[in-house]
Amino acid sequence: MEAVGRCVTAAAARSRVTTGGMQAAGRWWLAATLLLAPAPARAVDLWTSSHGGAEAGGDVKTFLVGVRPRPHPLLPSEPSGRAALDLRLKLSAHVGEWLRVSLHPNLVATAGAGGGLGGLAASARVGDPPEGVSLSRNLLESSAVRVRLRLDRAAVTLHLPHVDLTAGRQPVSFGATFFFTPMDIVAPFTPLVVDREYKPGVDALRGDVYIGTSTTVTAVAAYAGGWDLEGLVFAARAGTTLGVFDVGFFAAEARAEQVLGVDVAGELLGTAVRAEATVTVPVDREKSFLRGALGLDRRFESGLTLMGELYVQTFGAASADRYLEQARDPRYARGEAWALGRYYAAVSAGYELLPVLNTAVAVIANLGDPSLAVGPSLTWSVSDEAVVVAGLYTPVGAPPDREPTGDPARPVRLRSEFGTMPQSAFLQMKAYF
Amino acid sequence: MRTGVVAVLLLCTAGARAQDVTVEELMRAQDDALRGASSTGTMTMRVKTARWERSLTMQSWSEGTEKTLVRILAPAKEKGTATLKVEGNIWNYLPKVDRTIKVPGSMMGGSWMGSHFTNDDLVREARYSEDFTCAFVEKPDGKTRDHWVIDCTPRPNAPVVWGRVRLAIRAVDKLADRIDYLDEKGARVRTLVFSEFTTLGGRKLARMMRMVPADKPDEFTEVHQDDLAFDVKLPADTFTLQALKK
Numbered sequence: 001m002e003a004v005g006r007c008v009t010a011a012a013a014r015s016r017v018t019t020g021g022m023q024a025a026g027r028w029w030l031a032a033t034l035l036l037a038p039a040p041a042r043a044v045d046l047w048t049s050s051h052g053g054a055e056a057g058g059d060v061k062t063f064l065v066g067v068r069p070r071p072h073p074l075l076p077s078e079p080s081g082r083a084a085l086d087l088r089l090k091l092s093a094h095v096g097e098w099l100r101v102s103l104h105p106n107l108v109a110t111a112g113a114g115g116g117l118g119g120l121a122a123s124a125r126v127g128d129p130p131e132g133v134s135l136s137r138n139l140l141e142s143s144a145v146r147v148r149l150r151l152d153r154a155a156v157t158l159h160l161p162h163v164d165l166t167a168g169r170q171p172v173s174f175g176a177t178f179f180f181t182p183m184d185i186v187a188p189f190t191p192l193v194v195d196r197e198y199k200p201g202v203d204a205l206r207g208d209v210y211i212g213t214s215t216t217v218t219a220v221a222a223y224a225g226g227w228d229l230e231g232l233v234f235a236a237r238a239g240t241t242l243g244v245f246d247v248g249f250f251a252a253e254a255r256a257e258q259v260l261g262v263d264v265a266g267e268l269l270g271t272a273v274r275a276e277a278t279v280t281v282p283v284d285r286e287k288s289f290l291r292g293a294l295g296l297d298r299r300f301e302s303g304l305t306l307m308g309e310l311y312v313q314t315f316g317a318a319s320a321d322r323y324l325e326q327a328r329d330p331r332y333a334r335g336e337a338w339a340l341g342r343y344y345a346a347v348s349a350g351y352e353l354l355p356v357l358n359t360a361v362a363v364i365a366n367l368g369d370p371s372l373a374v375g376p377s378l379t380w381s382v383s384d385e386a387v388v389v390a391g392l393y394t395p396v397g398a399p400p401d402r403e404p405t406g407d408p409a410r411p412v413r414l415r416s417e418f419g420t421m422p423q424s425a426f427l428q429m430k431a432y433f
Numbered sequence: 434m435r436t437g438v439v440a441v442l443l444l445c446t447a448g449a450r451a452q453d454v455t456v457e458e459l460m461r462a463q464d465d466a467l468r469g470a471s472s473t474g475t476m477t478m479r480v481k482t483a484r485w486e487r488s489l490t491m492q493s494w495s496e497g498t499e500k501t502l503v504r505i506l507a508p509a510k511e512k513g514t515a516t517l518k519v520e521g522n523i524w525n526y527l528p529k530v531d532r533t534i535k536v537p538g539s540m541m542g543g544s545w546m547g548s549h550f551t552n553d554d555l556v557r558e559a560r561y562s563e564d565f566t567c568a569f570v571e572k573p574d575g576k577t578r579d580h581w582v583i584d585c586t587p588r589p590n591a592p593v594v595w596g597r598v599r600l601a602i603r604a605v606d607k608l609a610d611r612i613d614y615l616d617e618k619g620a621r622v623r624t625l626v627f628s629e630f631t632t633l634g635g636r637k638l639a640r641m642m643r644m645v646p647a648d649k650p651d652e653f654t655e656v657h658q659d660d661l662a663f664d665v666k667l668p669a670d671t672f673t674l675q676a677l678k679k
Binding site for chain 2: 097244267273
């Protein structure tokens with residue numbers, strides 16, 4: 001089952017704990033949350049003068065993710081669970097307006113099995129990007145608990161007239177769409193990541209040139225797993241505003257593949273429009289493929305917000321029985337891609353029940369299978385500095401065949417993407433200081 | 434709304450010189466208080482309802498009504514989030530993911546940050562002298578009446594969601610201290626009350642404004658102008674995507 005990489009069957013197997021283990025993870029999460037609840041929420045000015053300053057802030061997050069596989073003779077039968085405590089310290093210092101240093105050490109403790117829940121189950125946070133300079137350390141690793149320290153940011157930014165230069169570990173984001181992000185090739189989120197408000201940094205050199213109000217040229221060289229061409233990403237984007245639309249052109253040499261793209265964001269007939277598309281030319285120059293996403297957003301007088309996206313990736317598997325082979329593509333192991341099929345749609349409806357209580361339902365559909373994942377969630381803003389989020393993902397779609405294929409390379413025949421996915425539920429508490 | 438807050442505070446600095454002004458002159462003077470003025474300041478917003486209370490501190494830079502940059506200083510949850518508005522374009526910057534997002538005007542409806550201000554307050558640029566027909570309801574008489582009360586009705590196709598707006602302007606300094614927003618049936622929907630009149634940034638203005646919804650009189654959103662400077666020389670790149678990300 002390990003061969004299927006990020007396929008949910010293997011992911012669930014890696015993270016399997018017993019029902020008792022799930023309860024233990026829940027108790028662990030509760031204890032961590034209660035310990036954190038009275039924590040003071042204050043950022044600290046470490047140094048302030050007319051020449052600059054330094055300050056410390058951060059956040060503490062606890063996650064509890066429970067996974068219940070669909071009843072199936074070939075899938076894990078036991079529910080699994082994982083609890084995580086995520087403590088991030090945000091240190092920053094600046095000299096005048098021209099120099100800024102950021103340092104974000106992140107301590108993550110997880111209870112449960114060592115691997116991530118990854119794949120098609122909800123996961124607490126995006127996986128750590130590869131490090132060109134090792135700034136992480138496992139402080140404790142056992143079958144039950146893992147404690148890891150990582151520097152999520154370690155960057156120096158030089159602000160010059162019309163130019164920003166940043167060196168070090170930093171977040172890198174490209175693109176205009178939200179659910180499907182073909183242009184975000186460095187370290188993208190997947191739609192099933194619970195915590196998408198913070199992006200772990202990648203080791204990179206970056207330059208931004210600004211012309212006028214909104215014309216920008218960005219160039220990034222980022223470490224993506226190696227110091228040769230196949231382990232680096234060189235990307236550039238030039239963007240400007242044309243009328244009410246922001247338009248960008250993108251080019252990259254990513255892991256020795258060439259990528260060209262375009263993105264657009266604006267408004268048409270009272271509806272927000274976002275779109276991005278890339279064409280990738282692989283190393284062997286054969287089978288170039290297109291990834292494209294078109295999103296429309298609309299907010300109604302009632303307070304209801306609807307967001308929808310359509311997505312196509314021509315390198316995806318044409319049918320469900322090809323998903324296991326598709327999952328072996330290194331793009332999945334690198335976290336560069338997550339969807340196995342070709343045609344997708346996503347819709348999110350958000351509504352403010354109270355100013356401090358928001359509800360949302362997200363539906364992500366594979367249009368080829370067809371199958372979908374339905375994800376309702378509730379966000380409660382407990383105070384200025386604390387938020388609790390609860391939600392779940394429920395699959396709808398044909399489960400895998402019940403009979404094994406007898407083929408070691410393809411031990412099970414999948415019939416839909418999200419139909420393979422387990423049910424997962426999450427509870428998250430976030431506190432900021 | 435954040436730019437709207439800046440705009441409304443600036444509006445309250447308007448001061449017509451003549452005692453016997455026409456309504457047009459009075460409203461134009463208030464509009465002109467916004468035009469061309471550059472300012473920078475810090476303000477704290479407090480939202481209070483029966484069940485919860487929130488506060489938000491922001492730093493702002495503005496140039497007339499067309500250009501505004503607002504950066505959230507507190508709470509820590511939102512710290513660093515910034516909004517740039519230049520003419521009809523609005524961008525948000527989210528530092529935690531390093532993403533600049535274009536925000537279309539159509540997505541700006543509804544309450545802003547859980548307050549009693551709406552996002553519409555932020556993006557609309559209605560001018561009393563152009564988008565409303567205004568008329569005196571009351572004039573100060575030097576005895577019992579010490580305010581001008583002015584009713585302003587939106588002109589057809591004006592970018593205004595209210596049926597009518599009623600302003601009470603103090604005779605002593607020509608500063609508005611109350612604005613009632615009414616629906617098309619004439620029912621009061623919300624009231625904006627100004628207080629703590631003082632000299633700030635070299636101009637007399639209301640340091641505090643409070644928005645109270647008519648249907649929930651125990652709730653309010655207060656905006657307190659902590660500091661403010663007018664006619665400051667802002668760097669040329671203040672209203673750019675580079676400044677948004679700083």
